[in-house]
Amino acid sequence: MSETGEVTEAIRAGDQERFAALAQRHRHELEVHCYRMLGSYSDAEDMVQETLLRAWRRRETFEGRATPRAWLYRIATNACLDALSGPARSREVVMAMAGGERSAQAEVPWLRPIPDRVLDLAAPGEGEPHAVAAARETIELAYLAAIQHLPPRQRAVLILRDVAGWRAEETADALELSVPAVKSALQRARATLRVHLPERRADWKPATEPSAEERQVLRRYLKASQKGDLDTLAALLREDARQAMPPATLLYAGRAAILEMWRPVMEGPEAWGEWRLIETGANRQPAVASYVRRPGETSFAAVNLDVLRIEDGLIAEITTFGPEVLAAFGLPEKI
Template identity: 40%
Template sequence: MACPIHGFRLSQYAVRQVVEKKPANPAEREWLQQARAGDASAFEQLMKPYRKLLHTHCYRMLGSPFDADDALQETLLAAWRGLGSFEARSSLGTWLNSIATRICLRMISRRSRRLTSGDLGAPLRSTAELGEPVQGPVWLEPMPDSELLYGGAANEDPAAILLRREYVGLAFVAMLQHLPGTQRAVLLLREVLGYSAAETADMLGITVASVNSALQRSRQTVRVKTPATGQSRQTQQVDAQGLELLLQSFVSAWERHDLTAMVNLLAEDVRFTMPPLPAWFSGRAFVGKFFAERVFETPWRLHPLRGNGQPGFACYLKQSGDDRFRPGGVVLLSVHDGHIAAIDSFLDPAVCRRFGMRDELH
């Protein structure tokens, strides 16, 4: 069964199965009893299998790994305080997801939604002025793959994991930010985590009719906001060997300042974004112009990384007069039909640190 989210496909219940359908841990009941008695170490053991699941859910809801950190900590604190009231009528994972979702909804009600470059203005045609950085908790931010849950068992069908990967992709998380909080929660609980309408209603404290209505409205918004190609379809169209060759060519062209080679790697409708700068470019001609007139003015070194289920690079640059390469940004790529369809560059030093970039390279 596939979720009817336009542009995105995922077998229903797949993510939930990762945690809730695995064989029960015989120690969980003992940890639960000890935690209820006030044993903090037992509580840590009890929460360990659920941390990444909850963190990923909070990230999807909030669009920022830093906000997701706060939501996760609030969730764990609420679970610790409320453990005595957990009656095991639902699974522990369901109870924790309910807490996390309600905390995220409170945070959403107090904060503006996270934005992408296209939300703030049209793409530029000139590289002369890129604008001043838009500061504050404004931008959609990437999440390192090491912090995300989208994999499964070692013997699981790789195609199933690939399908789940799109539900941590930048395109999907960005699309979610266009939904009101309740619609966002319902869409994720119903069609990503695989809960029934009745379970979702119970978790959110609303009626089944309200859940069904919110789901219908969220699907309508998704049909409007979803890009023509989903991340999973993009990556499926390049095999592992082809993708590796494409990435190697991308690094070589960038570091050698080879404009012809770089342009040949780009899709016709490629985009290049660079928050917190508001500037962005669309189309092979203008992205190529940006590389030629701005990016290639500086020496670079690129080191591979992964975020949001996508390939990318830690980009280090050497400014004039400096003898070291220093963090310039984190870049994540989208690939379609063997070409680079999007270059999403994040210049915030906090994002660079999140992805483990070193302070300097020789």
């Protein structure tokens, strides 16, 4: 029996347990979809739970004309739009500029990373129709931050059309818009996106995971950070590298500004202590979790998660998140 038939049968039988098991097949993919809409993995997890509850409550709306996946996407998208329209979830992009440079990541205080392990679970086999669900070019932090600059409905149109690959008619039906309204929203969204994405992003090569060169740079960054070797770290940074630290709307623009911020933490009488870093992956980008053992302490405490964007063998951007995100990566508070 097809999945559509299984879902229809579960609904007719009033079998909530079986219905939930069928819907769970799409859970990880829905988490990625909601993550794009909301920009925060923890919020996306909550929204998928809300989606599955809504799906059961509105099970009579499943008529079998669309696939269960498409039906759940529709419910998830509208659940995200409802959440974003509520006053308690109001989100405003904040201007962040340093040295004439702007960073979309620094302007989105609610931005949080998503572990690569979640993307692995969401990704179908290569070549399948919805393989783009976890494609790197639509999940990297630069892209995630840029689409958060879009009004929620424009964001939904862009994601459904350009990421999920829906036709204009399907998108219009899901969002209760006219087809001309969908086409207009998509055109405006694409124009806004070009403004907020890094200038060279059009030259990036699509990939599903960091390249061997990126991993090599990451490991050099890890070793240099553990040794407090600022000379090597300087050599790894592009001259125009940037570092953002959401939720703080801070932007350190340029190699010199980044090193000036790092120096007192790693060198001199105020240095924090001995460092240990653990390699991981976030948003299909190389990442490291940092821990420090301060003088007189016996264990290393979590400090942050750095997610790197690497271009031509050099670090172009670092997005730094607090230690609260590490649990989602299966990493401990102390080592």
